[in-house]
Amino acid sequence: MYKHYQTANANQDLVWHLSGFSYPEKAVAFLKRFEGSFCIFSKSVRQLYSNYELQQTFGEGNSVVALPNPHAYHDTFFNIPEEAILHTGMVICPGEISGSENWLLCYKNGEGNGWKGTSLAKGIDLFREKYGKDDPFLPVLLNSDLKKSSSTHLPLMHLHRISIKKLNLLSELQRKDIVATVADKFLKFAA
Numbered sequence: 001m002y003k004h005y006q007t008a009n010a011n012q013d014l015v016w017h018l019s020g021f022s023y024p025e026k027a028v029a030f031l032k033r034f035e036g037s038f039c040i041f042s043k044s045v046r047q048l049y050s051n052y053e054l055q056q057t058f059g060e061g062n063s064v065v066a067l068p069n070p071h072a073y074h075d076t077f078f079n080i081p082e083e084a085i086l087h088t089g090m091v092i093c094p095g096e097i098s099g100s101e102n103w104l105l106c107y108k109n110g111e112g113n114g115w116k117g118t119s120l121a122k123g124i125d126l127f128r129e130k131y132g133k134d135d136p137f138l139p140v141l142l143n144s145d146l147k148k149s150s151s152t153h154l155p156l157m158h159l160h161r162i163s164i165k166k167l168n169l170l171s172e173l174q175r176k177d178i179v180a181t182v183a184d185k186f187l188k189f190a191a
Helices: 024-032 120-131 172-190
Strands: 015-017 039-042 047-049 052-057 063-068 085-093 104-108 115-119 139-141 146-148 155-162
Touching: 024 052, 024 063, 024 146, 024 155, 039 155, 039 172, 085 120, 085 139, 104 120, 115 120, 120 172, 139 155, 139 172
Parallel strands: 039 139
Antiparallel strands: 015 063, 039 047, 052 063, 085 104, 085 155, 104 115, 146 155
């Protein structure tokens, strides 16, 4: 419960504007499901936040702000270069898109422009295997990742990932801490 926010003064990398959503309440509920399960990257301050609260704001535009826990300084990773944050081409979709109750992981089909979808758990296993141990699959969120489906208007979440190989300015201990933190949070979501 960190009540010290105003979107005008907030780090805009931590603000999700909901004005483009027909049903902003669905976008808020969808976004809140990621809270506590994903780290959020802010490119303007080069920080990765693992302990935050999502708060909906009203007034000057409906939005959601990620508020880093001011009492958990140790849960913020500093000096993360923007080049270490990579697109994955993956999207987490609510099952409603296909008439299911389960989360889906959708990704581009390598043979064409079509999308392929699978259960979230199966998709996670597939991509963890693809990336391997040298540069593990470590998904993170950016505020630009929240989208809406053009056909159903349901919210979707694009995924980025942090590449450990591109964190060469950090110590081995810092890199291991990032791997453990991001993986632990994400496994809670995928379970």
